Structures are given as structure tokens and as C-alpha cells.
Amino acid sequence: MTKKATQLAYIQAYEYIRDRILNGELERGTKLVEERLAEEMGISRTPVRDSIRKLEQEGLIKDKRVVNPSDSDLRDVFQVRTLLEGFAVRHCAMYMGEGDLDKLRNCVEVGRTGTMEQVMAANKEFHEIIVGATNNPVMIDIFERMQSIIYLFRKTVVYHKRPLLIDEHQDIYEAIAAHDADEAERLMKAHLQLDLEFCLNRMKG
Amino acid sequence: MTKKATQLAYIQAYEYIRDRILNGELERGTKLVEERLAEEMGISRTPVRDSIRKLEQEGLIKDKRVVNPSDSDLRDVFQVRTLLEGFAVRHCAMYMGEGDLDKLRNCVEVGRTGTMEQVMAANKEFHEIIVGATNNPVMIDIFERMQSIIYLFRKTVVYHKRPLLIDEHQDIYEAIAAHDADEAERLMKAHLQLDLEFCLNRMKG
DNA sequence: TTAAAATATTTTGTATACAAAATGAACAAT
DNA sequence: ATTGTTCATTTTGTATACAAAATATTTTAA
Missing domain, CATH: 1.20.120.530 (GntR ligand-binding domain-like)
Incomplete structure (x- = not known):
């Protein structure tokens, strides 16, 4: 019995974007475009927006860009x-x-x-x-x-x-x-x- | 020249819900239903969801309910x-x-x-x-x-x-x-x- | 050539429809 | 009466379409 991964798109999107930011694939300062990310993951914009908002609250995204802390x-x-x-x-x-x-x-x-x-x-x-x-x-x-x-x-x-x-x-x-x-x-x-x-x-x- | 209030629905919704929580109109433990709030404010669910998510991040809402801190x-x-x-x-x-x-x-x-x-x-x-x-x-x-x-x-x-x-x-x-x-x-x-x-x-x- | 205005394009915000999930009510069996 | 099961209802999650706003581009005037 394999542990069932979360199927919810907005969680999947959150983890996907977060990981890409943390491992550097999405460089600091990169503009995040909802539709591009949605297409990339094969889901719609709605859950992508949710996850971007969440990451904004967490401080990893600011003004739709990967934060670039001074x-x-x-x-x-x-x-x-x-x-x-x-x-x-x-x-x-x-x-x-x-x-x-x-x-x-x-x-x-x-x-x-x-x-x-x-x-x-x-x-x-x-x-x-x-x-x-x-x-x-x-x-x-x-x-x-x-x-x-x-x-x-x-x-x-x-x-x-x-x-x-x-x-x-x-x-x-x-x-x-x-x-x-x-x-x-x-x-x-x-x-x-x-x-x-x-x-x-x-x-x- | 009056200061123009924000016209964006999701900000309006955020402030509305937040104020109602803080002034006690929405009591601790109250379940927040997206559609009911949307109707109440005459907007759609989308911006209401946004604001609920934000308030969840801020700790005022937990599991769709007004927090009830111990x-x-x-x-x-x-x-x-x-x-x-x-x-x-x-x-x-x-x-x-x-x-x-x-x-x-x-x-x-x-x-x-x-x-x-x-x-x-x-x-x-x-x-x-x-x-x-x-x-x-x-x-x-x-x-x-x-x-x-x-x-x-x-x-x-x-x-x-x-x-x-x-x-x-x-x-x-x-x-x-x-x-x-x-x-x-x-x-x-x-x-x-x-x-x-x-x-x-x-x-x- | 530069600056400004106008236009086109991209991107975000919002509404709506439908599907999936969660919740609750009604009923049956013990 | 209690437990468990089925069905109905509510509520949330997702997709999509369209409107508003922001950005980029082209055009025009100096």
C-alpha cells in the first residue's frame, strides 16, 4: 500500500513552485506568470493563483516575482x-x-x-x-x-x-x-x- | 478630492471579512462559507476565496472557521x-x-x-x-x-x-x-x- | 533622435459553470 | 436506541471565458 500523494492541484502547484524556487531553478527576481506555470503543470490558473498567493504570504514571492532579498x-x-x-x-x-x-x-x-x-x-x-x-x-x-x-x-x-x-x-x-x-x-x-x-x-x- | 477607495474586489472582501471578525460580528468558531459571503457582498466567490486564504495565512481563520484560540x-x-x-x-x-x-x-x-x-x-x-x-x-x-x-x-x-x-x-x-x-x-x-x-x-x- | 501618444499585447482580476469532496439527513438492520 | 449504510445537500476545488489593468510596442510629432 503506497502512501497516496496529495491529488489536490493547488497543493501540487504549491510544492512544485516552492521547490523550484528553493532549488534555484526559478532564479531570484524571476517574474512568475500564472498561465505559463499552469500550462507547464497541465492544470488551470486557479490553483496556480492560490499557490502563488500562499507563497507571497510566506515571503518567497513578492509582486509576482521570486524574492530577491537585499x-x-x-x-x-x-x-x-x-x-x-x-x-x-x-x-x-x-x-x-x-x-x-x-x-x-x-x-x-x-x-x-x-x-x-x-x-x-x-x-x-x-x-x-x-x-x-x-x-x-x-x-x-x-x-x-x-x-x-x-x-x-x-x-x-x-x-x-x-x-x-x-x-x-x-x-x-x-x-x-x-x-x-x-x-x-x-x-x-x-x-x-x-x-x-x-x-x-x-x-x- | 476624496481619497479613492480601493476598487478591487478581493481587497474589499479581505477588509470586510477581517473587520467583521475583529469587531466580533463573526464570532469565534463561525464557519465561513464562500458563497454566502460572496452573495452578502454582491461579488463572486473568486475574490472571497482569495481573501479567506489570506486571512488563513494571517491566522485569523483556520479550517474555514474564525479562529478560536485556546x-x-x-x-x-x-x-x-x-x-x-x-x-x-x-x-x-x-x-x-x-x-x-x-x-x-x-x-x-x-x-x-x-x-x-x-x-x-x-x-x-x-x-x-x-x-x-x-x-x-x-x-x-x-x-x-x-x-x-x-x-x-x-x-x-x-x-x-x-x-x-x-x-x-x-x-x-x-x-x-x-x-x-x-x-x-x-x-x-x-x-x-x-x-x-x-x-x-x-x-x- | 528623442519624447509623447496611441495602439497592441500580455497578464491579472472576476464571474460563472461544473466536478469532486465533504457534510448531514433519512433509513435499515441489529 | 445505536450503529452503519445509502442518498441528498451543501460546500469546496477546478476549469474556462471574459473584462480590466498593466506592459510593451509602434507610431507620430518636435
Whole structure:
């Protein structure tokens, strides 16, 4: 019994467009024409419009174009991200149980030994576990939305492994495991700051 | 020369539905039927659907019903709100100029002397000025989205003036004016905490 | 050649019709 | 009475046609 994929056209359209944006096939700034996309997918404009509206709300599309975030936009996102993850990691240091701690440690491990794809997934998961541990759906939702933008931005720098990234994750993990909330928060903020600067610098090249 | 109102049906529909939700005419939990609303406004379903989708993204509608946030939902929102406004007020204490300070002082003043409607508007503005001063559109956007939910929740307690609310605003203003970031943040967090508890308690009655 | 106006083309917004799905009511069997 | 099944009704999802708006192109005048 194979898991039945969603048959609804507007969901299909949403995933299709979203994936094409995130993997870079639809470049930043590209104008999205409803009819062209509809034809491309063999459906009508109606569900395509729905999905475009949704992606607009999520911030991946702006004025019918794939968003093209400026340095300033990215800074704004990171400022909020730093706030949320700073809070979240503090929460982790105080309350996180063994299960999640194991998962975090595993992310660090994969970060050192895995393939490129595995490393990227593990890095993403590392942050998701931390934010998820707050158990606050509002916060998680905001975080996930920002992830899309960040991923979009990072797309072009994906093959430039940032040095020290895994070391920083390990340090954060250790601070959490040691229940040192202040240190965990401090390390997380520094980590995100470096990440931001790496992104911004790479964009210029 | 009167300001020309937007003629687009989907914007009109958005504002119409949103206002009816926020002012309580559409009660929490009410099922929203596209065709009924369309007929009611004398337009077709298409723009009504658009606006419902948008309101769903904004969190005012969930599963075609006016949201009915639980205590837990409201706590989650306030946790994020506290984080954002704590940061924002700290920013204000460090960088806010005379112009905005005047506006804040005016909000406090109106809070003491105005009519019910004026007081409510001034209270809202007080917080908007503080968040707006961060100059971070991402943060402002998140804040505004939460405001809708909070307002919806608060709707039922609107005529129970909370004691001390204006005093707290004044204290926050003074801490900002004195450039005391730590104190401003502390006062803001306490203020929001009291606000949350007031909301939650009133809901039970 | 450049700027402005007019025209053509593309693209979006809206209405409507029909199909698919979800919901609810009526009925039968236990 | 309760459960389950069938049928009717409502509501949503999708396609299509047309109108309005925005964009691009050509034409005309200086």
C-alpha cells in the first residue's frame, strides 16, 4: 500500500513552485506568470493563483516575482532569528531531555562524517531541534518561514563549506548539555552572527 | 478630492471579512462559507476565496472557521511578543529620538484623558511605536500579525479597563527616556505578563 | 533622435459553470 | 436506541471565458 500523494492541484502547484524556487531553478527576481506555470503543470490558473498567493504570504514571492532579498533584508531576518534562537537555546539548556540531546549530538556527528547532503540536512536539523524544543508552535512557525528565505539566500553559497560551523554546533551542544543557559545563548548568537556575515560576504562574489 | 477607495474586489472582501471578525460580528468558531459571503457582498466567490486564504495565512481563520484560540495559544503568542517587544524597547532606550519620545508621551496622556476608543487606539499605538522604532520590517510584520489574534482575544474584555495599564506605560516611557535599557525591558516584560494574565482571567467569566 | 501618444499585447482580476469532496439527513438492520 | 449504510445537500476545488489593468510596442510629432 503506497502512501497516496496529495491529488489536490493547488497543493501540487504549491510544492512544485516552492521547490523550484528553493532549488534555484526559478532564479531570484524571476517574474512568475500564472498561465505559463499552469500550462507547464497541465492544470488551470486557479490553483496556480492560490499557490502563488500562499507563497507571497510566506515571503518567497513578492509582486509576482521570486524574492530577491537585499543585504538589509537578510540582516533583518537574522536579527529576529537571533532573538528566537537565543531564547530557544536558553530554554534547551534548562529543560532539554536526553532524547533531544542525543539527537543534537548525532547532528554534530553527521556534520563531521556525512556527505554534503547529509551535512546540510544535519545542520538544518540541529537548529530545528532547538527551536522545536520550545514547544511553541507560534515560534516554530515563524522560524520555519524564515528558514525558506535563508535557504534561498544560501543557495548560491551551498558548496562553500563554512569553516568552524560544526565546531560551533558542538560548543552549543555542550553548553546545553551542561545546562549553562547563558553560555549557550552567547554561543548561539555568535554562531548566527558568523553565519550571517558568511552569507553576506559570499553574495558579493 | 476624496481619497479613492480601493476598487478591487478581493481587497474589499479581505477588509470586510477581517473587520467583521475583529469587531466580533463573526464570532469565534463561525464557519465561513464562500458563497454566502460572496452573495452578502454582491461579488463572486473568486475574490472571497482569495481573501479567506489570506486571512488563513494571517491566522485569523483556520479550517474555514474564525479562529478560536485556546489559553495555550494565547500564551504562545505572548511568549513571542514578549521576546520581540523586550528587544524593541531596549532598542528604544538606546536610540529613540525626540520625535518618537513625544509621540509615546502623548499616548500616555491620551490614555489618561481620552474616550474609550481613544484610549484603546493610544494603547495600541504605544506598542506600535516601540516596535516600529526597530526599523526592522520583518519584526514589525510578525508583531502586527500577532496583534490581530490578540485583539480578537481581547475583544471580549474590551470594556473592562485593566487597572494600572497606563501607569505601566508611563513607567516604560520614563525608562526609555532615561535611556535605561535594562529597566525598560524589565518593565515591558512585567507589563505584558500582567496583560496576558488579565486576558486569560477575563476569558473564564 | 528623442519624447509623447496611441495602439497592441500580455497578464491579472472576476464571474460563472461544473466536478469532486465533504457534510448531514433519512433509513435499515441489529 | 445505536450503529452503519445509502442518498441528498451543501460546500469546496477546478476549469474556462471574459473584462480590466498593466506592459510593451509602434507610431507620430518636435
